[in-house]
Amino acid sequence: xxxxxxxxxxxxxxxxxxxxxxxxxxxxxxxxxxxxxxxxxxxxxxxxxxxxxxxxxxxxxxxxxxxxxxxxxxxxxxxxxxxxxxxxxxxxxxxxxxxxxxxxxxxxxxxxxxxxxxxxxxxxxxxxxxxxxxxxxxxxxxxxxxxxxxxxxxxxxxxxxxxxxxxxxxxxxxxxxxxxxxxx
Amino acid sequence: xxxxxxxxxxxxxxxxxxxxxxxxxxxxxxxxxxxxxxxxxxxxxxxxxxxxxxxxxxxxxxxxxxxxxxxxxxxxxxxxxxxxxxxxxxxxxxxxxxxxxxxxxxxxxxxxxxxxxxxxxxxxxxxxxxxxxxxxxxxxxxxxxxxxxxxxxxxxxxxxxxxxxxxxxxxxxxxxxxxxxxxxxxxxxxxxxxxxxxxxxxxxxxxxxxxxxxxxxxxxxxxxxxxxxxxxxxxxxxxxxxxxxxxxxxxxxxxxxxxxxxxxxxxxxxxxxxxxxxxxxxxxxxxxxxxxxxxxxxxxxxxxxxxxxxxxxxxxxxxxxxxxxxxxxxxxxxxxxxxxxxxxxxxxxxxxxxxxxxxxxxxxxxxxxxxxxxxxxxxxxxxxxxxxxxxxxxxxxxxxxxxxxxxxxxxxxxxxxxxxxxxxxxxxxxxxxxxxxxxxxxxxxxxxxxxxxxxxxxxxxxxxxxxxxxxxxxxxxxxxxxxxxxxxxxxxxxxxxxxxxxxxxxxxxxxxxxxxxxxxxxxxxxxxxxxxxxxxxxxxxxxxxxxxxxxxxxxxxxxxxxxxxxxxxxxxxxxxxxxxxxxxxxxxxxxxxxxxxxxxxxxxxxxxxxxxxxxxxxxxxxxxxxxxxxxxxxxxxxxxxxxxxxxxxxxxxxxxxxxxxxxxxxxxxxxxxxxxxxxxxxxxxxxxxxxxxxxxxxxxxxxx
Numbered sequence: 092x093x094x095x096x097x098x099x100x101x102x103x104x105x106x107x108x109x110x111x112x113x114x115x116x117x118x119x120x121x122x123x124x125x126x127x128x129x130x131x132x133x134x135x136x137x138x139x140x141x142x143x144x145x146x147x148x149x150x151x152x153x154x155x156x157x158x159x160x161x162x163x164x165x166x167x168x169x170x171x172x173x174x175x176x177x178x179x180x181x182x183x184x185x186x187x188x189x190x191x192x193x194x195x196x197x198x199x200x201x202x203x204x205x206x207x208x209x210x211x212x213x214x215x216x217x218x219x220x221x222x223x224x225x226x227x228x229x230x231x232x233x234x235x236x237x238x239x240x241x242x243x244x245x246x247x248x249x250x251x252x253x254x255x256x257x258x259x260x261x262x263x264x265x266x267x268x269x270x271x272x273x274x275x
Numbered sequence: 276x277x278x279x280x281x282x283x284x285x286x287x288x289x290x291x292x293x294x295x296x297x298x299x300x301x302x303x304x305x306x307x308x309x310x311x312x313x314x315x316x317x318x319x320x321x322x323x324x325x326x327x328x329x330x331x332x333x334x335x336x337x338x339x340x341x342x343x344x345x346x347x348x349x350x351x352x353x354x355x356x357x358x359x360x361x362x363x364x365x366x367x368x369x370x371x372x373x374x375x376x377x378x379x380x381x382x383x384x385x386x387x388x389x390x391x392x393x394x395x396x397x398x399x400x401x402x403x404x405x406x407x408x409x410x411x412x413x414x415x416x417x418x419x420x421x422x423x424x425x426x427x428x429x430x431x432x433x434x435x436x437x438x439x440x441x442x443x444x445x446x447x448x449x450x451x452x453x454x455x456x457x458x459x460x461x462x463x464x465x466x467x468x469x470x471x472x473x474x475x476x477x478x479x480x481x482x483x484x485x486x487x488x489x490x491x492x493x494x495x496x497x498x499x500x501x502x503x504x505x506x507x508x509x510x511x512x513x514x515x516x517x518x519x520x521x522x523x524x525x526x527x528x529x530x531x532x533x534x535x536x537x538x539x540x541x542x543x544x545x546x547x548x549x550x551x552x553x554x555x556x557x558x559x560x561x562x563x564x565x566x567x568x569x570x571x572x573x574x575x576x577x578x579x580x581x582x583x584x585x586x587x588x589x590x591x592x593x594x595x596x597x598x599x600x601x602x603x604x605x606x607x608x609x610x611x612x613x614x615x616x617x618x619x620x621x622x623x624x625x626x627x628x629x630x631x632x633x634x635x636x637x638x639x640x641x642x643x644x645x646x647x648x649x650x651x652x653x654x655x656x657x658x659x660x661x662x663x664x665x666x667x668x669x670x671x672x673x674x675x676x677x678x679x680x681x682x683x684x685x686x687x688x689x690x691x692x693x694x695x696x697x698x699x700x701x702x703x704x705x706x707x708x709x710x711x712x713x714x715x716x717x718x719x720x721x722x723x724x725x726x727x728x729x730x731x732x733x734x735x736x737x738x739x740x741x742x743x744x745x746x747x748x749x750x751x752x753x754x755x756x757x758x759x760x761x762x763x764x765x766x767x768x769x770x771x772x773x774x775x776x777x778x779x780x781x782x783x784x785x786x787x788x789x790x791x792x793x794x795x796x797x798x799x800x801x802x803x804x805x806x807x808x809x810x811x812x813x814x815x816x817x818x819x820x821x822x823x824x825x826x827x828x829x830x831x832x833x834x835x836x837x838x839x840x841x842x843x844x845x846x847x848x849x850x851x852x853x854x855x856x857x858x859x860x861x862x863x864x865x866x867x868x869x870x871x872x873x874x875x876x877x878x879x880x881x882x883x884x885x886x887x888x889x890x891x892x893x894x895x896x897x898x899x900x901x902x903x904x905x906x907x908x909x910x911x912x913x914x915x916x917x918x919x920x921x922x923x924x925x926x927x928x929x930x931x932x933x934x935x936x937x938x939x940x941x942x943x944x945x946x947x948x949x950x951x952x953x954x955x956x957x958x959x960x961x962x963x964x965x966x967x968x969x970x971x972x973x974x975x976x977x978x979x
Binding site for chain 1: 899
């Protein structure tokens with residue numbers, strides 16, 4: 092140890108910031124890489140259940156899937172905001188999509204895992220306006236929906252702006268969610 | 276997109292150099308009309324030089340080229356080839372601004388044609404100014420008979436300083452000192468320090484008559500108007516003093532107007548944050564010739580870098596605490612090992628005591644660590660005040676008004692984050708004071724006031740809060756007009772304004788869409804109103820208030836917390852929810868029985884020690900269930916001079932919390948500052964006390 096400490100002192104003494112280019116060289120590749128982020132083709136979707144319907148979001152929009160954490164209600168916000176959850180120190184909102192999409196009449200109050208069935212999950216979505224979680228009844232898994240076979244959302248009246256389109260695979264119908272509209 | 280790291284490092288570094296440069300230039304500018312201090316000029320020259328090198332190293336050719344021209348001008352100035360004319364000083368000031376703009380563009384701002392135009396114009400004037408001077412016709416050094424052998428060793432700059440001294444009739448001396456090789460550096464520094472008050476040490480040369488093997492001799496070329504015996508007394512046995520020139524230097528009749536012959540030079544400015552402009556002295560402004568250099572729109576004064584300069588001693592302190600924490604960890608490990616080996620056998624009583632002791636030590640050290648880290652985040656307000664002083668000096672010059680700008684309290688420290696966010700609101704308020712506050716000289720004289728106006732920027736720390744005042748001695752605000760405008764714009768109803776008190780009327784100017792001045796001036800205005808200032812402050816948990824007297828002036832008072840990073844909070848329960856209330860705004864807690872509540876105009880109030888306070892039920896504000904209680908716990912909130920009682924159902928204790936913003940989409944929920952996690956990892960909402968106080972104050976018509 093003592094020799095080490097001595098070395099550190101010497102280095103400090105002889106250190107010339109002007110000569111030290113090591114740090115810059117290390118940074119150089121970072122600059123080159125910045126431009127080439129590869130856009131993922133949105134053909135894999137995460138499918139989940141809301142009531143009797145099955146919804147899907149592009150897998151690239153999903154940050155992670157969480158067991159339902161403790162959720163703290165926030166006053167003075169829209170009814171479909173369940174509250175905030177603590178994701179490893181980050182405070183993120185949780186939305187009640189069933190309420191938002193008018194799938195249920197009465198808003199449910201969820202403050203933690205004991206208020207929901209065991210299969211419920213919070214799907215944490217990435218969003219430029221700030222990541223947010225949505226409470227879902229069950230996560231089915233990843234489905235591949237061929238992009239060419241996606242249908243536009245049929246006009247059934249009502250406020251269904253959050254539906255981006257429909258997808259079919261293996262005889263099942265998936266409602267594609269427009270994440271931004273759903274969280275608005 | 277954030278700039279890549281190499282670039283951001285450059286921006287941070289260049290920004291720091293530029294800030295030092297700007298500070299020194301501001302001091303130089305304040306000394307307009309006098310001969311510039313050589314030390315100061317050198318510091319400015321060095322800063323321009325480093326900026327040139329730094330930007331060249333990072334391929335920032337534009338900045339490097341302009342810095343190079345600036346360096347040329349400064350070099351000519353420091354060598355006395357050109358005079359510190361107004362045109363030259365204006366060009367240097369413009370240079371600092373343009374360099375800042377260019378750095379901003381390098382950091383990712385959109386390049387503007389205006390900047391490009393300014394660069395071209397400035398480069399031309401730099402080139403013209405740098406070559407503008409000519410050499411002195413008669414070399415005064417020849418007249419006094421300086422030995423050419425000695426003269427040949429001087430640099431151009433040293434020769435210039437010799438000449439300046441001779442011109443002023445200051446005698447030149449050769450101070451010879453012999454020091455032991457072991458400690459010559461310290462003793463030489465000591466000699467320098469002794470000589471400095473008496474004159475100017477122009478050059479230090481290794482002596483032409485070397486000492487013996489264990490010592491080294493120096494010749495200090497020293498300019499002083501003190502008699503030889505006085506210098507000899509000062510240096511005592513350290514050195515011998517001889518005249519340098521063969522002929523005595525005689526005071527000349529025609530010299531620059533320089534009243535103090537023996538110039539005592541202040542020690543060079545410590546590089547970090549010590550600021551001349553923020554000292555409580557008056558900084559004279561204005562009354563100089565209008566600048567011919569063109570000016571563009573004001574950029575933000577926020578610094579470009581997200582870095583904090585830290586005194587290494589503070590970091591050492593932190594390191595020590597960490598070292599002590601490591602000992603605590605080792606002790607806890609040892610205790611854990613004892614517990615493991617004990618297995619089913621009961622642990623000795625001593626073990627429990629020791630564990631408790633370690634727990635306490637851990638707590639103490641963590642407190643120290645926390646305080647230390649907070650300390651590192653603290654920076655003096657002077658950082659922003661300096662920039663504002665510079666800006667004001669220029670704005671005053673442009674405005675054609677005659678104004679004193681008085682700055683004090685630059686040494687008050689605040690969290691870096693807050694200091695940064697403050698610069699724009701303060702800039703706005705100062706411009707308002709100059710533009711709308713202080714009247715033109717003729718009008719002032721007509722009203723029997725001093726022709727020279729006064730604008731004050733003052734900071735002081737009051738406990739956990741910092742108060743900043745921006746004041747002027749101008750016309751003051753016209754409530755009548757404020758009322759009229761607010762009604763015209765549909766911001767309030769006429770009936771309401773009749774009920775409002777004077778102070779509430781003044782506060783109407785903070786409503787969005789309010790601006791009394793019909794013509795939008797060049798300096799302020801531009802559609803950005805005081806509402807923006809207020810919003811910016813609210814984000815910092817700050818409050819703003821106005822005091823204004825017709826004909827006497829207007830003062831804006833800003834109240835801010837010291838830090839936003841880690842705060843002590845009171846944990847309270849309301850209905851089945853838990854909230855955190857920042858303790859820095861809590862003045863006391865009282866219990867009130869429901870029967871003690873009174874109402875005034877149907878609003879509930881309580882009496883605390885003879886003072887009547889608004890009583891707000893947190894449950895009602897937030898639309899939560901109201902539980903029947905035997906008594907209310909009332910948290911008395913005090914922010915600036917506002918006080919109110921906040922009723923909660925339960926008091927759950929105190930915690931140190933770090934407030935985190937609610938994720939993007941829930942930003943700006945009124946009354947909620949953010950959330951924090953307590954022991955059980957559940958998110959707990961932190962109240963935005965300033966916003967709640969605001970809500971209470973807001974005129975009802977403006978709500979919603």
